[in-house]
Amino acid sequence: MYKLDIYNLYMSKKTQYALLGLLNMSPMSGYDIKKMVDVGLSHFWNENYGQIYPALNSLVLDGLAEKSVNQGSGKRKRHTYSITEEGQAAFRDWLSQPSSPVVVRNELQLKFFLSGSLPTEISIQIINEYRDQQRAVLEEYLESETYLRQSVANGEYPKEIQDVFPRNENTQSALEVGKQCNIFLLTLRHGIIALQGRIQWCDEVINNLEPDRKE
């Protein structure tokens, strides 16, 4: 079923369902998808062209999406994909399936653990680096959150939100967009809480290890 790609015989199911879900929000091109994910969803998802274009192809072959080439004069060539009814059904079905648990492979945690046989100083360095990283990202998210919350409260739909929620003529009311913004802000909260937790942990660790520092 997924074997019609010559260079890459198998497609990622995860990518396919992800794209299916995005198409369910609005018809889009591969390029749109890439931008949307990069701009708006980067704190919990990523995609790259090497997966996107083949996956879109597979969706069409499976009858879950339809491709229409926009070749209007004066316009760039654009391949716009829309979800089919079959696709919507598949999407809903996928949503209701239990999610595969996140496989953790945290390089920094590993390093910290492995540093146990080395001078405490080394462990502390590792943690400091971790904390700085997390803090920088947290800063970013918090700014983002403030900005978006204000915009939504004012009923504005600035560029940042439009990138995440492409409004298409026939399907999306302002109400729907408002609801989706809320959901989006909640996902951002998830990122923020995770980061705050990690920073809190770093502080705990430093407090715990500092006394040994000299030793």
Add this chain to the structure above:
Amino acid sequence: MYKLDIYNLYMSKKTQYALLGLLNMSPMSGYDIKKMVDVGLSHFWNENYGQIYPALNSLVLDGLAEKSVNQGSGKRKRHTYSITEEGQAAFRDWLSQPSSPVVVRNELQLKFFLSGSLPTEISIQIINEYRDQQRAVLEEYLESETYLRQSVANGEYPKEIQDVFPRNENTQSALEVGKQCNIFLLTLRHGIIALQGRIQWCDEVINNLEPDRKE
């Protein structure tokens, strides 16, 4: 340099360094490594045989580890790997390098986000599933923590800790083991804090969405 495997031309650097770090704690066999990771490090790391044996091979080829086959009578065949001096240097060097940031690809977050265009009921279901999952794991970790803390406080070294810290004759004093246990408990705290954060987030989300439920 990494091309001597016939069936898998390239080896994972991450796996190699991970194994190098584990060997730095104590000489081990591939089987030991697998068990140790499964039993003790599963909340932040994983490895499988398909990577372990080829990676050990590569380490030897690169001069970072040495293999000695234990073929004593009455004993099973065991290939024990120990880190070389060159390996120790490489390990320390790796430790001091900045870690590659964790790439997030959280299927559940994605589903939640995508559910924004569907009835609120669906979003709530997704969150409930998430919370249940996280709670179950948290329970486990907390038990583990309590048990380990008590053991360490009593100066005991029960099986669970021995699996994580294989003591070898010449290198590890009780003091060193004590310190490593502390580091290990701190990594466990990281897992616990992360889980608690996620559960807290679920509660926030439910509170936020509940009012819309009927709609």
Add this chain to the structure above:
DNA sequence: TCAGACATGTAAGTCGTTACATGATTCA
């Protein structure tokens, strides 16, 4: 006019998982 964004796609390389194959030893 030309840099930069728009836009689509492929090939090769990298990384990770699963399933299988094989055999020894222990212990109930």
Add this chain to the structure above:
DNA sequence: TGAATCATGTAACGACTTACATGTCTGA
């Protein structure tokens, strides 16, 4: 004696990344 565990390994598959190739349109 036979099930469980110890122990090592390979092949095939699946998934993801990076670098490249190609061309279009817009606006300073």
